[in-house]
Structure formats: C-alpha cells, structure tokens
Amino acid sequence: MKLQQLRYIWEVAHHDLNVSATAQSLFTSQPGISKQIRLLEDELGVEVFARSGKHLTRVTPAGERIITTAGEILRKCESIKQIAQEFSNEKRGTLSIATTHTQARYALPQVISAFIKQYPDVSLHMHQGTPMQIAEMAADGTVDFAIATEGLELFGDLVMMPCYRWNRCVVVPQGHPLAKLDKLTLEALAEHPIVTYVFGFTGRSKLDEAFSHKGLSPKVVFTAADADVIKTYVRLGLGVGIVARMAVDAKLDPDLVVLDASELFESSVTKIGFRRGTFLRGFMCDFIETFAPHLDREMLEKAVQCKNKAEVDQLFESVELPTF
Secondary structure, three states: OOHHHHHHHHHHHOOOOOHHHHHHHHOOOHHHHHHHHHHHHHHHOOOOEEEEOOEEEEEOHHHHHHHHHHHHHHHHHHHHHHHHHHHHOOOOEEEEEEEOHHHHHHHOHHHHHHHHHHOOOEEEEEEEOOHHHHHHHHHOOOOOEEEEOOOHHHOOOEEEEEEEEEOEEEEEEOOOHHHHOOOOOHHHHHOOOEEEEOOOOOOHHHHHHHHHHOOOOOOEEEEEOOHHHHHHHHHOOOOEEEEEHHHOOOOOOOOEEEEEOOOOOOOEEEEEEEEOOOOOOHHHHHHHHHHOOOOOHHHHHHHHHOOOHHHHHHHOOOOOOOEO
16 A cells, blocks of 8 residues: 555545546546556455446445545645654745635735745645635645634534634615614615625625524625625625625725624624644744734644634633624
C-alpha cells in the first residue's frame, strides 16, 4: 500500500469518480491512476469502486470506509509536513481560506492586507462558495480555514470559534415610504417586496425566524448570495433590501437610505473553523488573531483541546464578541 494510491482513491472520490479530471488536477496520466487503484484493490482484496465497463459508477460500502480512513492518513501526512515547515522556515508556506462573498468583500480585506504585510512569503488562497461548500472544503482538507455564519455546525469534525456578531439593516432608495417612518417594524417591512440573501447564506435563517415568530409571510421577490447584487436590484426598484450592516458603505452607496434593523432581527455570529487535529502554524494563529483578536494562542489552545462543539461553546460563553 502506497500513499500515492491513497491519494488517488481520495481524489477520484472527490472528483465525482471522474478519473480523467482527477488525472488532470494531479498532473498525471489517467491509465496510471487506474492502474494504481487496481493494484490497491488487489492488495486489499476488495473493490473500492464499482464499475460498468471501464467507467467507475459508485463507491462501494467497503470503499467508503477505506476512503474515509485514507483521508485521515493524508491529513496526518500534511500535518507532518506543516510541522517540518514550521521549524525549517516559520514565515514561509501557504494558507487557504474558504468564505462567503460578504466576508471576502467586507470583513476580510483589511485583515488580509495586514497579514500579507506581516508574512509576504506566505501564499494566500481564497475560495468562495455556499456555507455548505465552505464547511465541506474545510472538512475534507481542501482549505485550512472556513469562515462563515451558517453551515459550519453541520460538520462535527470542525473546531468552530466565534469571531464577531453582526446585525442587519434595511436599504431603500431615497424617498421610499419606509424611510419616512418614525420606527421601522416587521409589519411595515412585510408590506413591501423584499430582496435579500439566498436561504442558507449570511444568517438568512435569522431573518425568516423573525417574520415567522410574528406570524408574517414576507414576499421575498429576489434572492442572491452577493450583497452588492442585492443593492443593485434595490436601486432598480425591485424591492427593499435586507443585508448585513457591514455590506453598506455611506461613500459607496450614497443613493441608498440605511434603516437600522438590529431590533427586528437577532444578531448573527460569524465563526472560523478548521479540521480537528490540524497543526496550526505560527502564521495561521496570527491570521486568526488578526481577524478575531480575542482568539489569541492561549484561547486557540483551549479550543483545540475541547472534545466537541458543546465544550467549545461553553469556552466562549463569557467572551464578549465585537458587534458590527
């Protein structure tokens, strides 16, 4: 059994059983991958993949267990490399982050700018996706960190730590009836068509819960994952926008009226997560602390030692998070 063979079955499984695409991503040949997988199956005495002719059709029950264990072995090997790199050159390496558009566009620019100045020899890669995709990328080792508001809690093998709270606001064009109210209410908001985030994005669940609690059924006419897209359609008169407060800038959006909605919707918490057992290099710890100053190395060490999500939540119960 070779590490290369474990890498091949892991990668094939995560390329929708497409051996050609796997070969392309690994810069090797399709026949070479197929041969090594067959050799591994012969050695183990079981099939990892079921086949129809030359095509892989599904992962076998035995294959599912084998691939899961292979992933754990590959991650341990990566941790060994990280440890060696930390001692050979603590300021050189790579850091991969998966996050949503809102975080990438509004929460992270200053953090990333400061990090690059501090660690110019660290190659930083950012991936954007849905909260579920983000959590999956962290869980399977595609990225080092996942930063999101929703979705991370579905993966028990991630250590998730709270970074900050954030509130929502309502954005409307100049002269809109809602801008003339003395006090904004959910009832008044529900009378107008709404433009907001896709369900599962950027704390959307808190928005739906607030209306449901009041017995209201808002007319959501348009959804998007991108706050800038939402603001564009608000400008077109499609509806009133509900977005993260951090996503509106007085200089960039002078034509929009911002209405505080912090009392209408419960605040949401953005978290950063990484795989349990990950070796955190020095620059990785510094990135986390730059993004969330309360997550210093002492707190990180305590979080890593927690056995489950409940223990992590308990650790941060008394920590006062910044609010935006």
